[in-house]
Structures are given as structure tokens and as C-alpha cells.
Amino acid sequence: MDLKKIITIAGQPDLFELINNTHKGIIVESIITKRRQQAFASQRVNTLKDIAVFTEDGEIKLAEVFVKIYKHQQGGQAPEHKASNEEIKKFFDEFFPEYDKEKVKLSAMKKILKWYNILNEHGFVDDKIEEEKSENEAETETTEKQDETPMRTLKFSHQ
Numbered sequence: 391m392d393l394k395k396i397i398t399i400a401g402q403p404d405l406f407e408l409i410n411n412t413h414k415g416i417i418v419e420s421i422i423t424k425r426r427q428q429a430f431a432s433q434r435v436n437t438l439k440d441i442a443v444f445t446e447d448g449e450i451k452l453a454e455v456f457v458k459i460y461k462h463q464q465g466g467q468a469p470e471h472k473a474s475n476e477e478i479k480k481f482f483d484e485f486f487p488e489y490d491k492e493k494v495k496l497s498a499m500k501k502i503l504k505w506y507n508i509l510n511e512h513g514f515v516d517d518k519i520e521e522e523k524s525e526n527e528a529e530t531e532t533t534e535k536q537d538e539t540p541m542r543t544l545k546f547s548h549q
Contacts, residue, residue, distance in 0.1 A: 391453055391456060391457065391514065391515055391516050391518060391519060392439075393437065393438040393439040393452065393453050393456075393514075394437055394439040395407055395408040395437070396408075396421070396437065396438045396439075396509065396514065397418060397429075397435050397436060397437050397438070398435070398436050398438070398505075399418070399429050399433055399434070399435050400433060400434035400435075401433075404420045404421065404422055404423070404508075405420075405421045405422075405438075405505060405508050405509065406418035406419060406420055406421065406429070407419050407421055408437075409426065412428065414428070414430055414431065415428050415429050415430040415431050415433070416428070416429050416435070417429075421508055421509070421512050421514070422508060422512075438452050438453070438505065439451075439452075439453065443455050443486075443489060443494060443498070443502070444489065444490035444493040444494055445488045445489055445490055446488050446489075446490055447488065450488075451519075452502070452505075453519050454519060455486060455502060455506075456505075456506050456509065456515050457515075457516075457517055457518070457519055458485050458486055459485055459486075459502075459503075459506050459515075460506075460510070460515050460516065460517050461517055462484065462485035463485075465510075465517075466510075467507050467510060467511070468481065468503050468506050468507055468510075469481050469503060470503070470507070471500040471501070471503040471504035471507070472500075473503075475496055478496065478499050478500065478503065479496070479499070481503075482494075482499055
């Protein structure tokens with residue numbers, strides 16, 4: 391699962407996939423409706439990759455929380471974010487007992503469940519976490535790919 395192109399825009403209930411950058415902002419596509427729109431630099435935009443959830447020992451990345459839900463639900467949907475408060479808290483206690491019960495508010499739990507269900511329904515969630523590569527690894531991989539690519543010779547003829 392790779393969340394670096396999945397974003398939220400403040401004030402909008404949907405999740406979006408980053409499509410392209412522009413000089414005024416970014417082009418995004420709604421995961422639910424598939425409609426494209428521009429998000430401007432003045433809007434508050436967050437990638438899901440950068441979101442973490444408080445635990446008793448520190449923090450855990452949102453992608454790891456999604457993997458925990460995915461495994462707990464055996465790939466199925468989680469309870470709806472509109473479920474009762476008690477049901478949501480019970481579910482979090484079952485699949486994620488180490489979450490910080492004082493810092494993780496019910497509103498955050500509801501967002502996590504809503505986002506998980508949207509992403510799972512549209513095929514973005516699995517039981518693997520995309521490993522971040524260091525700059526050196528990415529550079530080495532790029533160099534290796536360039537070395538493996540056969541050279542092509544283009545011939546132009548003038549008539």
C-alpha cells in the first residue's frame with residue numbers, strides 16, 4: 391500500500407489522488423467520483439503518508455494502522471464511521487489496543503474508519519506497507535535501470 395499520492399483537502403469530505411502539479415497548485419482526482427479538480431497552494435492539503443496515530447509508546451504511521459485493520463477484517467470493510475461511539479471504540483480496542491486512548495479522539499477514529507473504507511472499496515489497501523527508499527537507494531536503482539536499458543539509435547533521413 392502506497393499512500394504518498396492520496397491526499398485530503400481541508401473542508402472537503404472526499405479523499406483525492408494526486409494527478410499532477412501545476413504552477414498554481416495541484417490537480418487531484420476524487421477517489422469516489424473520479425472528478426478532477428485543482429487544489430490551490432492556499433488550501434490546506436495533507437498526504438495520508440504523512441499522518442501518524444498516537445500510541446502509548448509514540449506514533450505509528452497511518453498506513454500501518456490501515457494494514458492492521460485490513461488484517462483484522464481479513465480484507466473486508468471496517469465498521470462504518472457513523473457507527474455508535476461504543477462500537478468504534480470497541481473496534482479500535484480489538485485491532486489496535488496500543489493506541490493512546492487519551493490523545494486519539496473519537497473524531498480521529500471516525501476519520502480513520504471512513505478513509506480506510508473508501509480506500510479499501512477502491513482497491514488502495516492491502517496487507518503490505520510500501521517501504522520508503524533513501525535517496526541513495528533511489529539513486530542506485532535509477533542508475534541500475536539506466537544501465538539495463540538498451541540504447542536505441544534513431545536514424546533521420548532528409549529528402
